[in-house]
Amino acid sequence: MIAEVGLFSLVLAFTLAVAQATVPLYGAAVGDGRLMAFARSSAIGQLLFVAFAFGSLTAAFVVSDFSVSLVAQHSHSAKPLMYKISGVWGNHEGSMLLWVLILAIFGGAVAAFARNLPDTLVARVLAVQGMIGAGFLAFILFTSNPFARLDPAPVNGNGLNPLLQDPGLATHPPFLYLGYVGFSMAFSFAVAALIEGRVDPAWARWVRPWTLAAWAFLTMGIMLGSLWAYYELGWGGWWFWDPVENASLMPWLAGTALLHSAIVVEKRDALKRWTILLAILTFTLSLIGTFLVRSGVISSVHSFASDPARGVFILGLLVATTGGALTLYAIRAPQMKLGNLFAFASRETSLILNNVFLVVTCGAIFIGTFLPLFVQISNGDQLSVGAPVYNFFFVPLAIVLMALMAIGPLLSWKRGNIAAALFRLKVAAVAALGVAAGTLLLQAGWAAIAFAVAAWLLVGSVWVIVERMNLSGGLGAAWARAAGLPRSAWGMVVAHAGVAVCAIGIASMSVWTAETVTLLKAGQAASVAGYEVRLLSVRDEQGPNYTAKVGRFAVSIGGAQIDEMIAEKRVYPNPGSETTEAALRVRPLDVLYVTLGQGHPDGVWTVRMYHHPLVVFIWGGAVIMVLGGLLSLSDRRLRVGAPRRAAA
């Protein structure tokens, strides 16, 4: 019964979305306040219906109702409750429902909280959201019904892929979707602005919190996925340049560019056409991400529920959304004013350069991801593009971008002085040279450049705050001055420092990883990077829904035991598969990573041990970036809301 009510609720949500997509647009065109007000109530109604449908599906998973086909395919009664719930989005149909739920949440949030915006803008933004919602609800209803019944119902379900039964992966999709779908707000604001024919600093300020929130969520989602891959896949890889990873990185790069270009619109009323285009592109890339995962067009570990017929539907949605928006853009953009004057050496130019480098990086990844598909369709030939290619482009672009990132914030708006900015960065320059010399002594080779640039950026970012604190006037006064800086300034500094921290971790992983692969019997030891790892025993153990071989290891340095580690190899009977639970000894500056491999006769085991210096910095840096985003989001000027728009 609950499944049918859930489906009915989805149908109602779809009907309402169609109304939301049309009525407020007409109301805004003819200036009818009641029709425009319908946007808010329908957005909230849509949220309620979609939330009810999502709740129904969750309930079916929690009570293990195997008469619902989706539950039977992806759940199992012996699964822990947490993974019964995360099983809701661990499959195609449920994850699309989550996608639509998040879209409805954003729409509802605009309806409930956007109080200072003009009525016409709210009506148009919500109408565009209604169009996206209607498209995706139709996709669910016509191709991916999550509530389909199964008769006769099986006694038990197939279970969830055990690789996905993990706290990191249970939370990874919701965060990722909050990011992807969050960029729909930037898109809707952009399209609404094109319809209104008006982009100004007030618009940029209204759209900023939504973009910032989506960016922070996406950063978090990518970070969780990378962290999961690191500890779960069992060899300490944290990024694979997998098509689906690329699909999340592309909107992240474009979204990061958007955050920066919107600042120019807000502060200087320039770069408007580009910012609108970027908002459209960012959401397009989010849709492409959804398309890649859901269609299985490009082979990937993520395409656990791929289906080309669904791919065609999403491709249609993509063409309609992006094509429509770009057509509108082509008609309206030429009417927008060029913007205010600024010199070549200025904050504006530095932000434009930021955009150029981010978008080119995004473009390089786009070409690498889609060229194999294009080549195959055009001449049937097969082509692979892997990590060596991506690293070749990504690393130099990222290094130049980071070098510029320290300078940009020190330039003033309109007309800056590059020489003066560089002079103010002398401490950062000294730090960079010191780090370069130090890492060269440690034989880091070319990575010394990456370390030096990261040090330059880290010190340079923090220096902005130190300068403003003016330490000569006493610590108390300096602290008061620092606390008085706007949160957005702090947010920028923290986020930039996070990028530097992340880069340090990446560079360190690329040069200083040590690994030992060997055969061990209980009692034997091997060493990696100065740690001696001794296999103590391997035992059989029984988990809630798996059986495991549990290997105990003793870790010692210079003969003195410092720790014990436990690595597992699990066998899940439902569905039958194996996972590796690596033993990790996590310290701020390094991780010792031990896995139990294949068993051989006579109690001999393949054991792999890795030493990963500074690897924690990679995800730590990402978390710092998110904190920077949240700090900026808490800035007073966003909470208070923009001043009333000047009369047209």
Next chain:
Amino acid sequence: MNAFGRTNPLWLLLCVLLFSSLAHAVEPDEKLADPALEARARALTAELRCVVCQNQSVDDSDAPLAKDIRVLVRERIMAGDTDEEVIDYIVARYGRFVLLNPPLSGDTVLLWFGPGILLVVGLALAYLYVRRLNRAPVAPQPLSPAEEDAVKRIIEDPRA
């Protein structure tokens, strides 16, 4: 086979379930005794794609086919092949598809030159945009008759 994909999703799923969850692939018995040669073998296999688990390199994959290629690469190295000869040997058997780092050819021109072209175009557009802003008419627009009237009134009676 369908219009888009070369991979049967079921095959992929099977691959994930069977192999990808296991640990890093190189087994101790495969390793070459000489660390320098072993390092070369590792570097080479890291640039080859496993045709079974397509998102893993041969160095990472646990599929039996990947093991075959790993052993083959080491055999060729022991036979005295250079890196290029080893790669050519593997490509001759398994096709260009196994190369994660494809060489420049007719259909990879875009891959290798595209990003550079994008960068040049992006920088050029940025330059032209800023230059255009700076060349925009600086001379003030002539006042409209209404504005001239307003100025005249203010000059004649500053308090109005």
